[in-house]
Amino acid sequence: xxxTGITRRHVLTTTAGIxxxxxxxxxxxxxxxxxxxxxPLKNDKLKEALRRLEARRRRLHTGRPSANRWExxxxxxxxxxxxxxxxxxxxxxxxxxxxxxxTVLVYVIRRFHYEVDALGLHGEPNPVEGWVAxxxxxxxxxxxxxxASGTAVVIRPDSYPPGVRGGFTTGQQLIxxxxxxxxxxxxxxxxxxxxxxxxLFYLTVRPGDARLERVAAKIRAWDETPxxxxxxxxxxxxxxxxxxxxxxx
Numbered sequence: 001x002x003x004t005g006i007t008r009r010h011v012l013t014t015t016a017g018i019x020x021x022x023x024x025x026x027x028x029x030x031x032x033x034x035x036x037x038x039x040p041l042k043n044d045k046l047k048e049a050l051r052r053l054e055a056r057r058r059r060l061h062t063g064r065p066s067a068n069r070w071e072x073x074x075x076x077x078x079x080x081x082x083x084x085x086x087x088x089x090x091x092x093x094x095x096x097x098x099x100x101x102x103t104v105l106v107y108v109i110r111r112f113h114y115e116v117d118a119l120g121l122h123g124e125p126n127p128v129e130g131w132v133a134x135x136x137x138x139x140x141x142x143x144x145x146x147x148a149s150g151t152a153v154v155i156r157p158d159s160y161p162p163g164v165r166g167g168f169t170t171g172q173q174l175i176x177x178x179x180x181x182x183x184x185x186x187x188x189x190x191x192x193x194x195x196x197x198x199x200l201f202y203l204t205v206r207p208g209d210a211r212l213e214r215v216a217a218k219i220r221a222w223d224e225t226p227x228x229x230x231x232x233x234x235x236x237x238x239x240x241x242x243x244x245x246x247x248x249x
Contacts, residue, residue, distance in 0.1 A: 059077075060074050060075055060077055060079075060081075060082075061073060062074060062134055065149070066137070066145040066146045066148055066151065066152075067140060067143050067146055067202075068203055068204060068205070068206060069206045069207065070097065070146065070150070070206070072134040072145070073134075073150065074133065074134060076095045081150065082096065082097055082098070082131050082150040083097075083098045085102045085106060087106050087110060087128075088110065089114070090110065090120060092109070092127060094106065094109065094130040094153060096130045096131065097149065097150030098150075100212050101150065101216075103219050103220060104203070104212070105130075105151075105152075105201065107182075107183070108179055108180075109128055109153060109155070111175075112176070112179065116172050117172070119155070127155070128154065128156070129147070129154045129157045130152075130153050131147060131150045132147045143188075143190055143193060144162065144200055144202075146202040147202075151202060151203040152200060153201050154197075154199045154201075155199045156199055157199055162190075163195055163196065163197070164196065165191070165198065167191075168191070173191070174236050175236050176189050176191070177189065177246075178236040181247070184214075185211075186203060186204060186211055186215045187201055187203055189201055192249050
């Protein structure tokens with residue numbers, strides 16, 4: 001053995017091993033999933049999409065929930081969750097959370113318009129209000145904070161102040177409670193709260209609740225069926241409808 005402890009045989013063996021490894025790499029036999037080097041991300045379009053997604057999140061999302069646990073959002077935006085929707089048959093539009101939420105709340109507004117009191121006639125200012133900026137929310141525990149998450153609307157916000165009762169007749173209240181019964185309690189009338197807010201209608205369910213999806217599907221089916229849904233005035237004094245309405249007070 002040499003002074004370094006490396007024999008000629010050891011050198012030849014090591015050289016042969018290196019040569020064999022190089023040969024395997026050249027033929028691709030070493031390029032298995034376990035040994036292949038990770039490839040850098042080269043998709044510029046994907047990078048740009050992720051950048052835009054993050055920018056939108058910063059622009060719109062607050063991370064703060066309203067009273068019903070839906071997230072408040074900073075703006076109405078076609079790319080976000082809060083959008084402007086027409087209220088069919090009224091000539092009005094409303095900023096609400098898109099999807100099943102807007103299906104339910106628009107239904108509430110339409111029935112109010114047809115059966116309780118027509119909205120927006122003769123240029124009436126501010127007949128209905130939907131989303132408001134989170135900065136306008138005084139207390140995130142109050143039901144009206146749900147406006148900032150796009151899950152509440154206020155009928156004539158200048159006419160029915162919070163804490164005051166008596167804005168509607170007994171007959172109008174019967175209809176309002178019948179509207180709520182049609183939503184199976186997914187929506188609630190603020191006039192039945194301990195601290196009344198008679199212009200307020202808001203969602204009671206949290207995100208992901210299956211009842212919202214079921215009720216929205218029912219309303220959409222009514223909209224597609226002649227003689228059903230908003231615009232067809234039911235007899236709200238029927239005992240069966242009165243009993244159903246009483247369940248959600």
